[in-house]
Amino acid sequence: MPQLPSGVISAVEHPPYGVLTREFAFNLTPGVTQVQRIRGPVNVDAFGLSFSFITVPAAFGYTQAIHKDYEVPIVQVAPVYTLFDGHSLYGPVQELTHEGDIIYLDQLFPTRVDVWVQIGCLVAQFWIVAL
Numbered sequence: 001m002p003q004l005p006s007g008v009i010s011a012v013e014h015p016p017y018g019v020l021t022r023e024f025a026f027n028l029t030p031g032v033t034q035v036q037r038i039r040g041p042v043n044v045d046a047f048g049l050s051f052s053f054i055t056v057p058a059a060f061g062y063t064q065a066i067h068k069d070y071e072v073p074i075v076q077v078a079p080v081y082t083l084f085d086g087h088s089l090y091g092p093v094q095e096l097t098h099e100g101d102i103i104y105l106d107q108l109f110p111t112r113v114d115v116w117v118q119i120g121c122l123v124a125q126f127w128i129v130a131l
Contacts, residue, residue, distance in 0.1 A: 020102075022050055023128075025127055027125070029122060030122075045129075048102050049103045049126065050102050053122075053123050056121050060120075075123055076116040077094050077095075077114070078090045080111050
C-alpha cells in the first residue's frame with residue numbers, strides 16, 4: 001500500500017525542493033537568541049531554518065569532505081511550542097557542526113525558536129519558506 005504524506009511539511013518537502021526558498025532573517029552573535037517570524041497571529045510561519053557560518057575560530061578545527069565539519073557544535077536549535085493549556089515545551093533539539101543543512105520544524109507554528117551560537121562565532125540565519 002502506498003504511504004501518504006503525514007503532515008503539511010512532509011507534503012511540501014517531499015519531493016519538490018523547488019517549492020521552498022531561503023529568506024534571510026538576521027545575523028546571530030554568540031549566546032542564546034529567541035527568533036520569530038511573525039505574520040499575523042502566527043509567531044513562526046516558516047517550514048524550517050538554515051544557517052551560514054560567517055566567522056568560526058580556527059581553534060575549533062574541522063575535517064573536510066563534502067562539507068566542512070567542525071569538531072565542536074557551532075549552532076544548537078530548539079523550537080518551542082505552546083500547548084492549549086499554556087504550557088511551553090521544546091521540540092527536538094538539533095546541533096549543527098556544519099552549515100547548509102535545512103532544519104525542518106517537526107510541527108507547524110512554534111511559538112518561537114531558541115538558537116544558541118558558540119562563543120567566537122557569527123552565523124547568518126535563514127527561514128525556509130514556501131514560494
